[in-house]
Amino acid sequence: MQKIKPLDHLVLILGVLFLCVPVVMALMSSTHYPVDIHSNGLFLTPGDNGLATYTKVLTDRGGFTGDVTGLRMLMNSLIMGVGFAVGKIVLSMMAAYALVYFRFRFATILFWMIFTTLLLPLEVRIMPSYQVMSTLGLLNTYTGLIVPLLASATGTFFFRQFFKSVPDELLEAARIDGAGPWKFFIDVLVPLSKTMMAAIFIIMFIYGWNQYLWPLLMTTDEHFYTLMRGIKSILQVWVGSQIPDYNEAFALAVLAMLPPVAVVVIFQRMFIKGLTESDK
Amino acid sequence: MTRGSGPRARAPRCNQNSGTQVTDTPMTTLETERTLLARLRAWYSAEDANPTKRVQFDRPLTPWLFVLPQLAVVAIFFYWPSVQAVTSSFYIEDPFGFGSTFVGMENYGDAVTSSQYRDTALFTAFFCVVVTALSLGLGLLLAVKADKVIRGTETYKTLLISVYAIAPPVAGLMGMMFFDMHMGPIKDLFALFGHDLRVGIDYWDTAIALITISVWKQIPYNFIFFLSGLQSVPVPVREAALIDARSGWRRFRDVILPLLAPTAFFLLIINITYTMFDTFPIIDVIVKDKPANNPMTLVYKVYLDGFKGNDIGGSSAQSVILMVVVAALTVLQFRFLERRVHYG
Structure with missing residues (x-):
């Protein structure tokens, strides 16, 4: 086989350093005092202010109404991530099932109606989307945060591909046994898709958790702020204060990145599967 | 015996061939002169050229129940706003909300001819090229090395x-502090080379920060895809290459790279889309609401003009231009997606 060259390891180590040192520095700096950070720069070693900082960020009531805590934002982010992932799986599995397993009028036109959504990301239609949401009275609601993001066919596309690969014999056998469409869906397809659902869940959870622009527009009420939205407001507070609370900003960043990173590291295999097979 | 059974065995196959030929001929002619009308007819009827399943359920109502939730969400939150974007791009809205006037293509004209728009478009193109090249290159390099060790x-x-x-946005926040003018380590790094880095004030310094953060964020994605592409190269192919070419670089160039090409094309489109749209939060965090002398992308300009500048017509016109660009990119991506699945 090939020889191991130290150069290969060097390149990899440099790559790892480039990607991971900022994360480590953010984590370590969040445990120091803002004054120390201001005068000494960022840290690569832990400090002794960590507990206080995180307690403050998580439980201190801040914002304009003085009512929103980090814990609340964490919960909102969780609702957003889980709600989005679950909604996506339910909607897209059902739609894909109808498109693959049924012979019905307009099926092709429906297929194209749904898949055109892949053409335009939310960012290019933010302004009118905002207007639609305000017409519907969905600003500052969880529905308004989650449901509009479901209007894309990524999941449907993925489940359609998967259903197409399920052997036809299964349906034939189920029909001989007298199973109708509902029974076949619940008793055969859903259990069969478990791994796929888990993979999609991971991808979509991260996607939902990491949403920035949409929560920024949709929420003016601080009770609905997610961590990403909190980052925006912590930056707005910065303008004008003498020594910014660097440690708190870093702590907020750490809180915002920890759950998705943990999910990726723990479910790495499933995550890669979901990512490379769903393609988007 | 065997010679005798040969023709006899072939005979029915011939028959079968001619049999399928008869049914095939109208299919192919139909395909060649497939007009819009024929396609519409295919849409209307449930007949599919190549049905996804041999057996399908045949119920009139049930599929609608299954597809309805997705359809409702798509109609309300995708088609409605998209149509509205197109219509409002032809109007100028009164800044105080007292109705709007139809102006035809004026919004488009204003957008395209404004020097600010052209600068932003130029920067977006530059940004796309640099970020895509760097993150693809570094992702590939790391994937090749990780595959090797x-x-x-x-x-x-x-x-x-x-x-x-x-x-x-988290990447943007971290980047902002790394490029901070008081305590940012990257500023110190640049100071070693005698450059005074002033992110947020100097145009190109801000551009450097934006590019670094965007590349940093995107390398893992490219790495994952390149690595899984590399690992799907069959072992016999690798071993054959090892015999044929002694130099590692030639092996990589002549054998591995062509096999990776579909993945690379796919990633190219994804990366361009990423740089155009997903970098929005990074720009928002770094540039904040002080776009005065800072670089930004077209998407950020849509947001600024629409929400901060209250120019709904102009913002919509820019949206529609972007829609065309991104739709073209996605169509390209689907072409390559098919190819990728085919080769994979």
Whole structure:
């Protein structure tokens, strides 16, 4: 086989350093005092202010109404991530099932109606989307945060591909046994898709958790702020204060990145599967 | 015996061939002169050229129940706003909300001819090229090395992938502090080379920050795809290449790279889309609401003009231009997606 060259390891180590040192520095700096950070720069070693900082960020009531805590934002982010992932799986599995397993009028036109959504990301239609949401009275609601993001066919596309690969014999056998469409869906397809659902869940959870622009527009009420939205407001507070609370900003960043990173590291295999097979 | 049974065995096959030929001929002619009308007819009827399943349920109502939730969401939150974007791009809205006037293509004209728009478009193109080239290149380099080493592959992989999950705004926040003018380590780094880095004030310094953060955020994604592409290269192919070409670089160029080409094309489109749209939070965090002398992308300009500038017509016109660009990119992507599945 090939020889191991130290150069290969060097390149990899440099790559790892480039990607991971900022994360480590953010984590370590969040445990120091803002004054120390201001005068000494960022840290690569832990400090002794960590507990206080995180307690403050998580439980201190801040914002304009003085009512929103980090814990609340964490919960909102969780609702957003889980709600989005679950909604996506339910909607897209059902739609894909109808498109693959049924012979019905307009099926092709429906297929194209749904898949055109892949053409335009939310960012290019933010302004009118905002207007639609305000017409519907969905600003500052969880529905308004989650449901509009479901209007894309990524999941449907993925489940359609998967259903197409399920052997036809299964349906034939189920029909001989007298199973109708509902029974076949619940008793055969859903259990069969478990791994796929888990993979999609991971991808979509991260996607939902990491949403920035949409929560920024949709929420003016601080009770609905997610961590990403909190980052925006912590930056707005910065303008004008003498020594910014660097440690708190870093702590907020750490809180915002920890759950998705943990999910990726723990479910790495499933995550890669979901990512490379769903393609988007 | 065997010679005798040969023709007899072939005979029915011939028959079968001619049999399928008869049914095939109208299909192919139909395909060649497939007009819009024929296609519409195919849409209307449930007949599919190649049905997804041999057996399908045949119920009139049930599929609608299944597809309805997705359809409702798509109609309300995709088609409605998209149509509205197109219509409002032809109007100028009164800044105080007293109705709007139809102006035809004026919004488009204003957008395209404004020097600010052209500068932003130029920067977006530059930004796309640099970020895509750097993140693809570095992702490929790391993937090739991680595929090569035997010891510690899993550790490298985990460490390199973990950054993927970090949200762009978080990356932006961290980047902002790394480029901070008081305590940012990167500023010190640039000071070593005698450059005074002033992110947020100097146009190109801000551009450097934006590019660095965007590349940093995107490397793991490219790494994952390149690595899984590399690992799907069959072992016999690798071994054959090892015999044929002694130099590692030639092996890579002549054997591995062509096999990776579909993945690379796919990633190219994804990366361009990423740089155009998903970098929004990074720009928002770094540039904040002080766009005065700072670089930004077209998407950020849509947002600024629409929400901060209250120019709904102009913002919509820019949206529609972007829609055309991104739709073209996605169509390209689907072409390559098919290819990728085919080769994979």
